[in-house]
Amino acid sequence: MKELPILFSTPMVNLLDLRRKSQTRRICKYQNWSYQELYDFNVNGIHSKKDRNVSSKYQVGDILWVKETFAKGPYYFGKGESTFYKAACGEQMISELKWKSSLFMPKELARVWLRVTHVKVERLQSISFNDAINEGIRLVWYKNKTFFLNPMISSDNHFPKADIAFMNLWDNIHGEQSHGKNPWVFAYMFEILSTSGRPTL
Secondary structure, three states: OOEEEEEOOHHHHHHHHOOOOOEEEEEOOOOOOOOOOOOEOOOOOEEEOOOOEEEOOOOOOOEEEEEOOEEEEEOOOOOOEEEEEHHHOOHHHHHHOOOEOHHHOOHHHOOOEEEEEEEEEEEHHHOOHHHHHHOOOEEEEEOOEEEEEOOOOOOOOOEOOHHHHHHHHHHHHHOOOHHHHOOEEEEEEEEEEEOOOOOOO
């Protein structure tokens, strides 16, 4: 078991705070998979292939601490300085504080902690209905119909299928039409251990 950092955007951290996200997909550096191969990374995090061994950055049992956008500001109830997290602040505070990139957040400030429970490799566009929901896509009932929402855009934008909403989410994060490349991705499933600081492990 290792303790490793993982980056999430502010909207995705919001979903973690609400415990509405239990999966994340990250592009594989290695893209030469074939559908005939088995992709089981759940024993030791390494898949043996004829041409090379491929390892997963995160493995089952690893503890992940979430790097998110943060700021330092005055402690409102006394002297000193306090840490603020953009995902946990209201609009007024967001406009007042000087935010630092999640890239620079140190481990000791991490408040969201996860544990990897399963790893798989698949094509991005192969995402299932349940996996799209576990990625944070929201199912809503609107005008007697079922629709799906991308949590990064206005709730006025409804999509007819969960996978379409997820592809829209992917494009928001990785750039327009990036889902069309249909890359191989690592799909990491995790449980949320804490959203308020380092858990007792």
